[in-house]
Amino acid sequence: MDPQQLKGHLDLLLLAALEQGPRYGGQIIADVQASTDGYFTLREGTLYPALHRLEKAGWIAGEFQVLPRGGSPVKVYTLTPGGQQELRAQRERYERFSAAVRGVIGGQA
Numbered sequence: 042m043d044p045q046q047l048k049g050h051l052d053l054l055l056l057a058a059l060e061q062g063p064r065y066g067g068q069i070i071a072d073v074q075a076s077t078d079g080y081f082t083l084r085e086g087t088l089y090p091a092l093h094r095l096e097k098a099g100w101i102a103g104e105f106q107v108l109p110r111g112g113s114p115v116k117v118y119t120l121t122p123g124g125q126q127e128l129r130a131q132r133e134r135y136e137r138f139s140a141a142v143r144g145v146i147g148g149q150a
Contacts, residue, residue, distance in 0.1 A: 047081065051091050052100075053135055054081065056128040059101060059120040065108070066092065066116070092118060100124035 047054075058064060058072045069092075070083045095101045101124050105114040120128070 047087075050135070051087070052095060053128070053131040055088075055091055055095060056100060056120060056124055056131065059118055059124070060128060063117045063119045065106075065118070069118070095124070098123075098127075100127050 054073055055069065058069050058076075061072070064072065066085065066088055070085075070088060073081050073083055092101065092103070096103050096118070100121060101118045102121050103116045103118045106117045107114050
């Protein structure tokens with residue numbers, strides 16, 4: 042993966058990953074990797090600053106929880122109503138962008 046391809050789309054990927062329900066960082070990394078067949082492999086150094094930014098924007102909320110497996114508490118992130126609205130807006134922008142690129146390079150619409 043070219044890291045430049047992730048730029049501009051990371052928020053969309055993270056918000057979409059949280060649409061399925063609350064997740065902690067490791068789950069988000071695994072979910073994104075699984076749903077993209079390994080194309081996107083997020084690193085913690087990329088993930089956590091982005092999650093902090095999304096939390097500061099009010100699009101996600103984080104809460105420390107002890108997982109059923111035990112161990113130290115982990116921060117579990119949830120999509121907020123504002124985050125759901127932002128996800129819809131970002132999806133629409135992405136679809137317009139994607140259609141415009143396909144218009145130039147060809148391929149299926």
